Amino acid sequence: MLLLRRIHLYAALLMGPWVLMYAVSTFVMNHRELFRGAPAQAVPVLEREFKWAGDFPPDALPRDKGRMLLQSLDLEGAFTVREEKDGALVVQRQSAVEPRRIRYDPATRMVRIERTPFRTSQFLERMHRRRGWQHGFATDNAWALSVDVFIAAMIFWAVSGIWLWWEMKSLRGWGLAAAAAGAALFALFLAVG
Amino acid sequence: MSKSTKKLGMNWRTLNRRVHVYLALFLLPWFLLYGVSSFPFAHPSIGDAAYNDGRPMWTLRLERAYDVPVPPGDGPEALRPLGQRILTDLGLKGSFGTYREGAEQVNVYIYTFWKSTQVKYYPVRKVIRVEDRRFRLDHFFTGMHARGGFEQDDPWSDAWAVVVDLVCLGLVGWVLSGLLMWWEIPSARRAGWLAIASSLVAFAGLIWRL
Numbered sequence: 001m002l003l004l005r006r007i008h009l010y011a012a013l014l015m016g017p018w019v020l021m022y023a024v025s026t027f028v029m030n031h032r033e034l035f036r037g038a039p040a041q042a043v044p045v046l047e048r049e050f051k052w053a054g055d056f057p058p059d060a061l062p063r064d065k066g067r068m069l070l071q072s073l074d075l076e077g078a079f080t081v082r083e084e085k086d087g088a089l090v091v092q093r094q095s096a097v098e099p100r101r102i103r104y105d106p107a108t109r110m111v112r113i114e115r116t117p118f119r120t121s122q123f124l125e126r127m128h129r130r131r132g133w134q135h136g137f138a139t140d141n142a143w144a145l146s147v148d149v150f151i152a153a154m155i156f157w158a159v160s161g162i163w164l165w166w167e168m169k170s171l172r173g174w175g176l177a178a179a180a181a182g183a184a185l186f187a188l189f190l191a192v193g
Numbered sequence: 194m195s196k197s198t199k200k201l202g203m204n205w206r207t208l209n210r211r212v213h214v215y216l217a218l219f220l221l222p223w224f225l226l227y228g229v230s231s232f233p234f235a236h237p238s239i240g241d242a243a244y245n246d247g248r249p250m251w252t253l254r255l256e257r258a259y260d261v262p263v264p265p266g267d268g269p270e271a272l273r274p275l276g277q278r279i280l281t282d283l284g285l286k287g288s289f290g291t292y293r294e295g296a297e298q299v300n301v302y303i304y305t306f307w308k309s310t311q312v313k314y315y316p317v318r319k320v321i322r323v324e325d326r327r328f329r330l331d332h333f334f335t336g337m338h339a340r341g342g343f344e345q346d347d348p349w350s351d352a353w354a355v356v357v358d359l360v361c362l363g364l365v366g367w368v369l370s371g372l373l374m375w376w377e378i379p380s381a382r383r384a385g386w387l388a389i390a391s392s393l394v395a396f397a398g399l400i401w402r403l
Contacts (some may be wrong), residue, residue: 020364183222
């Protein structure tokens with residue numbers, strides 16, 4: 001019982017920043033209207049524009065080109081890429097703090113980097129949605145692992161919390177009432193759809 | 194410490210513990226929902242593989258002639274009345290969103306916990322098409338997870354959004370009340386500080402590098 005309490009406690013202390021991030025970001029997304037005003041959605045600003053001296057292998061796929069371009073700019077990390085009809089390569093560097101849009105025009109060899117200034121509400125929403133192992137970068141994989149740990153912690157807190165509550169006999173009555181009320185409300189929502 | 198101060202302190206600590214546990218028990222279904230439903234979000238390929246059985250994702254329910262004017266503008270405010278009109282005309286119910294899919298197509302996505310329907314309206318061809326999505330357990334959970342907001346003109350959607358707010362407050366409250374409870378255990382303070390410090394460093398470091 002003491003061990004269970006301690007694990008419940010230390011898991012919470014370890015995952016506290018994640019809990020707070022998900023809580024605050026959920027509130028932001030649940031009240032988008034509140035956060036749509038000033039400061040408005042961040043507009044990307046030009047960071048720099050220059051002629052790129054690099055080159056791509058002739059058979060390189062867009063994803064490979066994007067990776068090479070980001071490597072040369074020292075901006076490696078999670079990204080999406082698309083090739084436009086005019087052959088330009090557009091890379092969205094999915095940085096948590098300041099996402100960047102990098103556009104390479106092969107005709108002029110010009111690279112244009114636009115940075116999205118930091119906005120708290122947008123940052124929180126990005127962090128809330130950040131997950132998955134698809135990017136292949138060490139930091140992204142570490143974040144994905146932290147999300148998996150958080151999921152396991154959520155389940156553990158629920159199960160261990162129920163156990164810890166049940167051990168407190170004097171709380172069983174009101175606890176059952178609270179649990180029943182919550183379950184009934186949830187079931188009502190499910191029934192209504 | 195005086196008796197009354199001691200009693201106030203004890204009552205405050207007891208209140209803190211009681212709120213922590215009773216709020217958790219009340220919101221337990223949502224707590225478990227958000228925990229469990231985060232898994233298919235983090236590992237979508239598992240659901241995709243499980244439902245990769247050749248059955249189509251979308252099934253046509255109806256396609257017929259339909260002609261209503263499309264308002265100018267692309268924003269949700271501009272297109273929402275059109276979406277509502279389509280739902281009413283076709284007898285569809287649920288929370289919905291309306292958006293343009295190119296110059297000649299407007300989509301309305303209708304969601305309930307158990308069913309998702311998409312309506313494609315082609316104003317130039319004057320045709321409307323209604324498709325139902327097959328039920329997938331992973332999508333059932335992710336749909337519930339993503340539901341929220343007060344944009345729908347529907348009291349049940351608003352009520353759900355209120356509970357989402359309560360969960361947010363609960364999460365913050367559990368952290369704060371949990372910190373108070375931890376601090377009440379002197380023997381756990383050192384390890385607790387280590388846990389807090391390492392988590393803050395890891396969290397900040399990850400965000401900076403992402």
